[in-house]
Each structure stands twice: as structure tokens, then as C-alpha cells.
């Protein structure tokens with residue numbers, strides 16, 4: 107059979123001739139590793155992470171300056187949901203900078219970064235012509251698409267953790283740390299608070315699963331990386347605006363961003379799960395719908411670039 | 412469409428052809444009929460030249476053979492298996508350079524090759540570095556392997572693209588204009604590389620506009636024009652189909668032309684000190700004797716063998732404009 111031939115071919119050329127063959131299942135993850143290295147060696151990826159890391163630093167410094175005369179931060183912050191509730195507590199406890207930074211970046215910075223990476227995932231390769239060489243390697247269309255989606259999801263996690271870790275560091279440097287008060291008014295220990303911060307970061311990362319799938323789908327539609335990125339980010343802005351229009355409340359629960367700020371419910375005692383579950387379910391729905399659409403499109407597409 | 416089962420049994424093809432297409436047709440979205448009813452047969456072990464003017468459908472054919480685009484109708488078999496259905500089983504045995512190289516500019520040449528090799532699930536990761544190093548060596552890029560690909564010259568990129576096709580021992584190499592952008596040394600090296608690979612039993616399918624290059628390395632050739640196959644066969648047979656021309660070098664061109672016409676030569680053309688004509692049916696020694704008898708001072712006399720270029724122009728026409 108041809109696969110066996112390929113394996114013997116490969117083995118007889120290398121110095122490892124005669125060595126025992128590793129399972130092919132493992133070899134197939136070589137693409138994932140290569141993709142990971144390629145994505146995180148890209149200057150653009152690092153720049154996006156740099157911007158995300160800078161947001162908590164700016165927020166931290168701004169709060170520090172504003173409260174240096176002993177006054178407290180006013181409640182009228184720009185963010186809906188949990189934003190203002192958290193920001194006023196930063197001076198008491200640096201851990202709240204993590205919640206504030208996530209609330210500040212989730213509506214736009216984080217999904218924009220995901221939109222850029224997801225939109226470029228397939229279209230960027232098509233644009234550069236590298237897609238045809240990956241396909242004749244042969245990477246396999248389904249395997250390549252799954253790998254791309256896995257990398258975008260990994261980027262969601264890394265991007266969110268970048269914000270969280272940066273915020274925790276800045277919070278620890280500029281403000282005191284210690285036990286904290288939940289939204290419900292109960293006290294929890296610092297260790298418990300740290301655990302909740304991690305949980306919140308994971309939920310925020312999971313909130314980006316939907317736009318990641320949407321971006322990947324858009325990416326399979328066009329041969330231009332820039333167009334795919336612009337479309338994805340444009341969709342994000344449109345949905346964010348439509349989500350503010352009261353007349354559209356009937357369809358708003360289906361917007362991928364509708365339950366994003368529900369992560370603040372993890373800071374209640376007891377945790378209020380309703381919206382959190384709705385959010386995760388909605389993200390899963392987007393992943394299935396747009397993941398399938400991307401697959402249907404990509405596996406049937408003529409690659410001429 | 413590239414993910415069909417890899418377990419389909421290999422079928423022997425009649426005549427042992429490495430590429431066989433039947434009525435292969437591609438109409439692009441937008442209506443352009445790029446390839447029209449192509450019946451191509453590439454014998455195993457051949458170096459096959461794929462010729463045709465710009466826009467005649469060579470790259471489109473190669474894309475269909477590599478499973479990148481779906482044929483509108485017709486079938487293509489590569490290494491005896493149907494494409495694009497058997498992509499996963501066939502393509503690990505095929506090295507390809509399609510429409511020039513494509514590289515990740517922010518990666519070094521070596522890292523580009525490592526990435527392409529990692530994309531092949533049948534490539535052993537333990538031998539990856541050595542295979543990449545020997546591919547770089549083969550195309551003369553060992554010294555430049557650490558340089559970022561965006562800093563490569565056109566010819567260096569082309570060489571790196573070739574190295575990508577040589578990462579594994581292949582049964583078939585598909586090279587779309589492989590010497591594009593190469594310096595004369597590079598071209599010669601590619602030619603000797605192609606010969607070397609062919610002598611190892613690799614079938615090489617090579618598209619090019621450089622006809623003398625094809626004539627130098629290819630055993631077989633096919634000619635395309637406007638999406639249709641005009642002819643295919645052994646290179647020697649193709650140029651044999653076009654007759655050579657009688658060439659007389661002389662200062663007395665006027666007399667020579669008159670004598671040649673008297674001797675039955677057709678299509679007599681005078682250019683500077685050369686008179687060329689289609690050779691008459693009779694013995695050329697007598698034609699030469701007639702010239703000398705008529706007092707024509709003959710400096711040179713002989714028949715120029717038709718080149719592949721003559722055959723090509725005879726088949727595809729003189730016109731320079733690309734067909735729409």
C-alpha cells in the first residue's frame with residue numbers, strides 16, 4: 107500500500123534507516139506544531155499581544171493617578187456590565203484590575219485580535235500562495251482547517267491570558283492585594299479570588315469561540331487576508347452596535363456578543379449560572395454552524411491562488 | 412475534496428502511464444474554458460515536456476492533476492489513482508512546483524521547508540532536518556538556508572521552491588516553469604538535476620516556454636493551444652514531423668536562388684548571404700553540383716534539422732497575441 111511505501115521511502119533516505127517507525131497518528135500533529143510556531147513567530151501576532159498587554163497597564167496607571175489624591179474612582183465608567191463595579195475596587199485590591207481589564211478588552215480589543223488572526227488563517231495563506239503548497243504536501247483540507255481552528259482557539263486563550271497576567275502583574279505592583287468582596291457583598295479569600303480570576307479568564311477565552319469560527323468561515327470565502335480580517339472586524343462592530351438597539355431585542359440573544367459580560371456573574375455568591383450557560387451554549391452553536399460552513403466551503407473550493 | 416480514503420487499492424494502468432487524463436475539461440467560474448477535452452498520457456520514467464503559448468491551459472491542467480481544482484468534466488489519474496479523490500495517497504509521492512514558488516517571507520528558507528514537510532503526514536519527523544538539509548544542498552542553497560525568505564532573490568526563491576519538491580524521494584515531479592528567473596548556471600543545474608532524477612526512475616512532468624531546454628532534457632512532449640491538446644509523443648518524432656530546410660551560404664545569392672528554384676526547391680528565401688529553401692525531392696548532391704556549374708560560389712551547403720521551436724510554431728501558429 108502506498109502509505110507503507112512512503113514510510114519506507116522516508117526512512118531509507120534518512121540516517122534513521124531501520125529505526126522503528128513512530129505511529130502515524132503522531133506524525134499528523136506535526137502540522138499543528140508547525141502552525142503554532144509559524145503563528146507565534148509572526149510579528150503581527152506579537153504586536154496584537156503587545157497591545158492587549160498594554161491595556162491593563164494603561165488602566166492601572168490611570169486609576170493610580172486619578173486616586174493619588176485619596177479620592178475614589180467614580181462609578182460612571184464607559185463599560186456596561188461588570189466594568190464599573192470592578193473599577194471602583196481596584197484601589198483596595200489589585201486583583202480587581204484583572205476583572206476590569208477583561209471587561210474593558212472583551213467588547214472590542216480581544217475579539218478584534220481574534221478576528222485578525224482567524225480572518226487571516228486561510229485567506230492569508232491563499233494570498234501568499236502557500237496554501238497550494240500546503241495542499242499538495244498534502245496537508246489534507248479537513249486536517250488543515252481543523253489545525254487552523256485549533257490555532258485560532260489557542261490564540262483566544264493566549265490573548266486572554268496575556269490580558270489577565272498583565273493585569274495581575276500591574277495590579278500587584280501598583281495596588282495592595284488581599285481578601286476581596288464579591289458583587290453580592292460576601293468576603294472571599296485572596297486564593298479563592300485568584301481561582302475565580304482564572305475561571306473568568308477561561309470563560310472570556312471561551313466567549314471568543316464564536317467569533318473565531320465566524321472569522322475562519324469568512325477566511326475561506328476570499329483569497330485576500332486583508333479583506334477577511336476587515337470583514338470579520340466589521341461584523342464584530344456591526345453586531346456590537348445592533349446589540350445596543352432596543353427594537354432588535356427579539357434577535358439580540360442570538361448575537362455572539364450578547365452574553366459576553368455574563369462572566370461577571372462568576373463574582374457573585376452564589377454564582378449566577380443562567381447567562382454563563384447561555385453564553386457558552388451560544389458560542390458552541392456558532393462553532394458548529396460556522397465551523398461546518400467553513401468546512402463545506404473549504405473542501406469544495408477551487409484553489410487557484 | 413482532497414480527503415478521500417487513502418486505502419483504495421492501487422490499480423495498474425494500461426501502458427504504465429504515470430499521468431492519464433480522459434476528456435479532462437475545466438471551465439472556470441466566469442465561463443473561461445481553460446482546458447478542453449484533454450487526453451494526456453505521460454509514460455512512466457519519461458521526462459515529459461508540456462508546451463503551449465501563454466494562457467493555453469498548462470497551469471490549469473497541473474492544478475487539476477494536483478487536486479487543487481475540480482475538473483468540470485473528464486477524469487485524471489495520477490500514479491494510477493483517480494484525482495482529486497486519492498489526493499492523500501498520491502500526493503506524498505509527488506513533488507510539485509506550481510506557478511512559481513510561494514514562501515513565508517518572515518521565515519528562513521530552512522524553516523519554510525520544515526513547515527512544508529510538516530504538512531505531509533507521511534513525512535517522518537525524525538528525518539525531517541536531514542532531508543531539509545539535503546534538499547537545500549541539492550539546489551545550492553545551503554549557505555543561504557538561514558536567511559529570511561523575503562530577502563531571497565527571484566532565482567533563490569525558485570531554487571527554494573524546487574527544494575520543497577525534493578524533500579522526499581518522489582515517483583513524479585511536476586514542475587511548472589522551473590527555470591523561470593534562474594541564471595544560466597542555475598538552468599544548467601536544473602537540467603542536470605532533472606536528468607539525474609529521471610535516471611533514478613522519477614517521472615518528470617515539466618512545463619516550459621524554453622523550447623531548447625525542453626529539447627535538451629525531455630524524452631516526450633505534448634503541445635497545448637487554447638486549452639486543447641495539439642499533439643503528444645516522443646520529442647524526436649515531434650520535430651521529425653517538420654522537415655528541415657536547405658541552407659546555402661554564398662555571396663551570389665541571386666544566382667543561387669534562381670538555380671534552387673530550377674532544381675525544384677520551394678519557398679526560397681534570401682537573407683543576407685544565406686539562401687534557404689524547402690529541400691527538393693532529388694539528391695542534394697546534384698543540387699550542389701548544379702549550383703557550382705552555374706558559377707555560384709558556395710561557402711556552405713547543408714540541411715538544418717528542424718528544431719522543436721519550428722515544430723512548436725508550425726503547430727501553434729506564428730501569432731504573438733494571447734488567445735482570449
Ligand SMILES: Nc1ncnc2c1ncn2[C@@H]1O[C@H](COP(=O)(O)OP(=O)(O)OP(=O)(O)O)[C@@H](O)[C@H]1O
Nearest residue numbers: 410439443445464465466467468469470471472735
Ligand atoms: N483563476 C482563474 N479564473 C478564471 N480564469 C482563469 C483562471 N486561471 C486561469 N484562467 C484562464 O484560463 C486560461 C488558461 O490559463 P493557464 O494559467 O492554465 O495558462 P498557462 O498555459 O499556464 O499560461 P502561462 O504559459 O502564461 O503560464 C487562460 O485563458 C486564463 O485566462
Ligand SMILES: [Mg+2]
Nearest residue numbers: 469470510587
Ligand atoms: Mg502557467
